[in-house]
Structures are given as C-alpha cells and as structure tokens.
Amino acid sequence: MDDKKKLDELLNAYIDGQLNQRRQTEVKRLLQHDPEIAARLTELEKIRSLVAAVPVAEAPTGLVEDIKAKLERRSLVGSDSEDFDEHEGARQLFWRRAISVAAIVALAVVLAGVVFTIVGPESVDDRQVVSENWMNNEIPTPNSVQAFRERIALHTSPEKPQRADANVASSETGRATAALQEPTLPERFSGRLELNTALFTGVDAFVKHALVDNGIMLIELPVAETEKGVYNLRCSRTTASVFIADLATIWDKFDSVTLRVKTGEPGKDVVVANVTAKQINEIIAEADIGKSIELARNTAALNAMTINLPGTALAMDTEVNLLPIPKPVLTSGDTAPKTQDKVDETEMVNLVIQIKNTR
Amino acid sequence: MQPDTANINISDSALIQQCQAGDSAALERLITKYKDRLYNAVLRICGNKEDAAELTQDAFVRIIENLHRFQGRSSFYTWAFRIAVNLTLNFCRRRVRIETGSLDAELGGDSEQAKTALRNYLADSTVRDPVEIAQNKEQVDLIVRAINNLDTDHKAIIVLRDIEGMDYAQIARILDVELGTVKSRLARARANLRANLEAIL
Numbered sequence: 171m172d173d174k175k176k177l178d179e180l181l182n183a184y185i186d187g188q189l190n191q192r193r194q195t196e197v198k199r200l201l202q203h204d205p206e207i208a209a210r211l212t213e214l215e216k217i218r219s220l221v222a223a224v225p226v227a228e229a230p231t232g233l234v235e236d237i238k239a240k241l242e243r244r245s246l247v248g249s250d251s252e253d254f255d256e257h258e259g260a261r262q263l264f265w266r267r268a269i270s271v272a273a274i275v276a277l278a279v280v281l282a283g284v285v286f287t288i289v290g291p292e293s294v295d296d297r298q299v300v301s302e303n304w305m306n307n308e309i310p311t312p313n314s315v316q317a318f319r320e321r322i323a324l325h326t327s328p329e330k331p332q333r334a335d336a337n338v339a340s341s342e343t344g345r346a347t348a349a350l351q352e353p354t355l356p357e358r359f360s361g362r363l364e365l366n367t368a369l370f371t372g373v374d375a376f377v378k379h380a381l382v383d384n385g386i387m388l389i390e391l392p393v394a395e396t397e398k399g400v401y402n403l404r405c406s407r408t409t410a411s412v413f414i415a416d417l418a419t420i421w422d423k424f425d426s427v428t429l430r431v432k433t434g435e436p437g438k439d440v441v442v443a444n445v446t447a448k449q450i451n452e453i454i455a456e457a458d459i460g461k462s463i464e465l466a467r468n469t470a471a472l473n474a475m476t477i478n479l480p481g482t483a484l485a486m487d488t489e490v491n492l493l494p495i496p497k498p499v500l501t502s503g504d505t506a507p508k509t510q511d512k513v514d515e516t517e518m519v520n521l522v523i524q525i526k527n528t529r
Numbered sequence: 530m531q532p533d534t535a536n537i538n539i540s541d542s543a544l545i546q547q548c549q550a551g552d553s554a555a556l557e558r559l560i561t562k563y564k565d566r567l568y569n570a571v572l573r574i575c576g577n578k579e580d581a582a583e584l585t586q587d588a589f590v591r592i593i594e595n596l597h598r599f600q601g602r603s604s605f606y607t608w609a610f611r612i613a614v615n616l617t618l619n620f621c622r623r624r625v626r627i628e629t630g631s632l633d634a635e636l637g638g639d640s641e642q643a644k645t646a647l648r649n650y651l652a653d654s655t656v657r658d659p660v661e662i663a664q665n666k667e668q669v670d671l672i673v674r675a676i677n678n679l680d681t682d683h684k685a686i687i688v689l690r691d692i693e694g695m696d697y698a699q700i701a702r703i704l705d706v707e708l709g710t711v712k713s714r715l716a717r718a719r720a721n722l723r724a725n726l727e728a729i730l
Binding site for chain 2: 175178179182183186188213214216217218219220221222223224225226227228229230233234236237238240241244371372375376379380416419420
C-alpha cells in the first residue's frame with residue numbers, strides 16, 4: 171500500500187516534470203521494464219489531461235466595477251486592511267522576540283511591585299494594580315513603569331477619588347481607585363481563550379473572518395500584545411456564543427484549548443484546560459458573572475478528572491462533530507445585517523483570543 | 530536580502546509601481562489582467578458561481594489594499610493567488626458542506642453518450658489527447674462534477690497544478706505546506722479524482 175502511494179507520487183512528479191535528471195532516468199527505466207507501471211502512468215496522465223481540458227471560466231461582467239465599488243465603500247468606512255505580505259515569518263519572529271523582551275520587562279515590573287509592597291511606605295496591595303493591568307489586557311511595558319509609579323503616587327495622594335469607574339477604561343484615577351477596593355467580582359464576563367495549533371496561519375485567517383462576519387468589535391491591544399494571532403474582543407454574550415460556535419467548526423485543528431476566566435482576584439483566575447466549545451458557551455451564557463466563575467471552576471475540575479480517563483478523546487470528538495453547537499436564531503423576523511450589539515454592560519463580555527503556534 | 534527581481538514579471542512590476550503611485554487606470558489594468566484566472570481558480574475550488582464572484586472581489590480588495598506591502602520577492606501572480614486561494618479555502622472550510630446536489634443540477638453531463646465517451650477515453654490506453662472531450666460541454670460537465678466532489682484541499686491542489694500549471698514549489702508557497710505534502714496530496718487528489726469519475730460514469 172505504502173509502495174503504491176510512493177510509486178504514484180513518483181509517477182505524478184514525473185509527468186509534472188518535477189524530477190531531477192537522475193530520477194527521470196530511473197522512472198524511464200521502470201516504465202520500459204514494467205507494463206503495469208506504464209499503464210498506471212497513462213491513467214495519471216489522462217486524469218491530468220482531463221482537468222487541463224476544462225475551459226477557463228470567464229469572470230462575470232461588472233467584476234471590475236464591483237471591486238472598485240467595494241474598495242470605495244471600505245475606504246469610506248475606514249476599514250483596516252488585512253495583512254498579507256511576504257514577511258509574515260520574519261515579522262512573527264520579530265514579535266516573538268519583542269514579546270520575550272516585554273515578558274522580561276513585565277517580570278521586572280512585577281518584581282518591583284512586590285519589592286515596593288514589602289519595603290514601601292504604605293501597605294497598598296500593589297499586586298492588585300499590576301493584576302488590573304492584566305485584567306485590562308495590558309502587559310506592563312517599559313513605558314508602563316512610569317505609569318505604575320504614577321498610580322502608586324495616586325494611592326498616597328490625599329485626594330483619593332471616591333468611586334471606581336470600571337467603564338472609564340482609560341481613566342488612571344478610576345483604575346487607581348479600583349485597585350484600592352477589596353477584590354470584587356468583575357462587572358462582566360472577562361477571560362482569555364488560548365488556542366494552541368500547528369496550523370497558525372489557517373486558524374488565524376479563520377478567526378479574522380469569523381470576527382468580521384459576526385461584526386465583533388476589537389479593542390486596541392497594548393503594544394506588547396499587538397502580535398499576530400491576539401484579538402481583544404468586546405461583544406454581547408450572544409455574539410460571543412455565535413463566534414465560539416464558528417470556532418467549533420475547526421476545533422479539530424487545535425492541539426488544545428485553554429480558557430482563563432478572570433475572577434477579580436489577583437492571581438486567582440480560573441484555568442479551564444482542554445475546554446470544549448460547548449463548555450465555553452455554557453460558561454459565558456450563565457446569567458451572572460458569579461455563576462460563570464462557579465461553572466468554570468466546576469468545568470476545570472471535571473476536565474482535570476476526566477482528561478486521563480479512557481475514551482476522553484472520543485467523547486470530545488463526539489461533542490464537536492456530532493453535537494454541533496446550535497447558533498442562536500433570530501425569532502423576531504429581524505433579518506438586518508450583523509452589527510455591533512447595543513446592549514447593557516452586564517450583557518457584554520471581554521474575551522482575548524490568543525492563537526499560539528505549536529509548530 | 531535583495532528582492533529577487535528576476536522573479537518579477539516586467540509588465541507586472543511596472544503596473545504595480547503605477548498602482549502604488551495611485552494610478553487608478555493601472556489598477557484597473559491589473560485587475561483586468563488577472564480577473565479571469567483568479568475567478569476560474571476560485572470557482573473550481575468553491576464550485577459555486579455566486580460565491581466565486583464574491584470571493585474574487587474580496588481577494589482583489591485584499592490584494593489592492595496590501596499592494597504597498599508587495600516587494601517582489603515572489604511573482605505578483607503567486608502572491609495574488611496565495612491571497613485568493615487561502616481566502617477561498619477558508620470560506621470552503623467554514624461552509625458546512627458544498628451542496629453538490631445543487632451544483633450537479635447546474636451542470637449537464639448526464640447523457641449516456643457523454644459518459645460512454647469518457648469511459649472509452651479512460652479505458653483506452655492508447656488515446657491521450659482529450660481535445661474532443663474539451664469541446665463537448667456535457668463531457669466537461671462530468672469532469673467538473675468529479676472535481677466538485679473532491680475534498681477542498683484536493684480541489685485546490687488539482688486547480689493549482691493542472692489548471693494553473695504551477696510547479697510544486699509555487700504550490701507549496703501558496704498553500705503554505707511542505708514540498709512533500711504537495712507531492713503526496715496531489716497523488717491522492719488525482720487518485721480520488723479518477724475514482725470520482727469512475728463513480729459518476
């Protein structure tokens with residue numbers, strides 16, 4: 171069987187003119203001495219010729235105008251062009267290096283925070299400030315060292331703001347105040363989904379399309395995370411559910427998927443390893459954030475227990491392949507195109523999608 | 530590393546420079562030059578005229594929007610195909626299943642005469658030139674139906690090799706796979722295509 175496959179590959183390469191001189195001579199000798207191989211070669215040549223005989227279909231008339239109109243619309247909307255250049259590999263390498271540097275700096279900042287907590291003049295829980303950066307998807311960068319200092323300065327300021335305003339994401343004052351409060355549950359579901367795959371390019375392109383198709387708004391990532399394959403989503407729970415359902419169609423392309431659900435307590439995120447699309451949607455769909463976190467904890471425990479049981483892989487495959495996640499259906503007869511949902515804050519979710527290349 | 534200028538088709542290179550300088554007439558010429566080839570490849574992979582038209586538009590939009598990034602390290606033709614083919618493959622993978630029934634309904638090729646002619650062509654080890662088949666719409670439709678019934682990845686590789694005539698290295702760059710994968714996938718694709726044809730006939 172294997173020999174037959176190898177022979178087919180050799181014969182195909184021969185008829186396609188993809189062999190070097192030595193291999194060509196070998197194949198010619200084979201063909202002269204073995205009529206069966208010669209017959210197989212003829213079969214393959216015929217298949218190739220049949221496909222080549224299919225006439226070229228002409229593009230529909232008006233295609234050029236349609237393209238121009240589409241370009242105009244996009245320039246009016248100001249949509250970002252997608253990245254399709256030849257330096258993808260080099261850029262990924264650059265970003266990997268940049269991320270490594272950023273990670274070292276981040277570690278230094280965290281350590282500085284810890285040292286400051288121990289030896290500093292006040293017993294402010296600085297770790298919470300750093301953690302809050304992470305909650306807002308900001309990995310500390312060299313520039314953030316100054317910002318960190320300023321936040322600490324705010325803590326010691328006599329005029330401390332009276333109320334945390336989580337909605338004002340860019341407000342330094344609000345953040346500093348929030349950091350002073352006791353750990354509380356996040357206002358909305360907030361988490362990070364790590365998709366580990368050897369098919370980075372394909373998965374990345376799929377995710378981009380799914381985001382666009384579902385009209386999901388992306389929040390600008392901090393500098394340290396503007397690498398390829400990281401997307402910061404803000405959308406309604408329903409839209410997130412549809413997006414996850416889209417992802418479920420390529421779940422078999424992932425080596426593993428991990429969901430990290432933020433609990434509002436520094437260092438106590440719930441990590442759900444080997445999570446399935448169905449489990450993610452169940453967690454996101456919970457009526458309030460407390461229940462989401464509780465379900466995430468239970469799911470994490472369940473997955474940890476079942477991962478080594480016989481038949482686990484089969485069960486996961488079954489879930490993905492045989493029980494596809496139904497997409498929410500509009501029942502009001504509203505057939506309007508998908509747009510960014512306008513819903514109240516508790517209905518919104520924050521989700522960072524990170525595609526990790528395992529190749 | 531310097532761009533491999535030998536890879537740049539001179540007329541393409543001039544056109545692209547004009548496009549990058551904002552010459553809309555050059556842009557139109559570039560689209561006109563490649564629209565049929567891109568559309569044909571996309572159509573043969575996705576198997577549906579409406580989807581193919583839409584995907585070709587999207588591919589050109591992306592090509593034009595990213596034209597400033599193109600530096601001629603590969604040929605424009607390979608670069609443009611990479612965008613169009615990957616866009617189409619992603620679309621096809623997302624689509625639950627190609628409705629082969631409706632595709633078949635669009636095609637003819639059900640006449641016994643056409644089937645007999647193709648059967649004879651495949652069975653006769655002496656006949657190699659399919660010129661007569663290419664001129665018979667019903668026979669072409671049968672071949673297209675057999676292509677449509679292939680897996681998306683197999684369709685793509687058949688289209689790039691046997692319709693576009695690309696070499697294995699170009700195909701590997703476009704599909705972002707190893708050269709060995711191109712060889713094995715193409716061998717499987719042709720074997721499956723023959724099996725599909727035999728099933729139809």
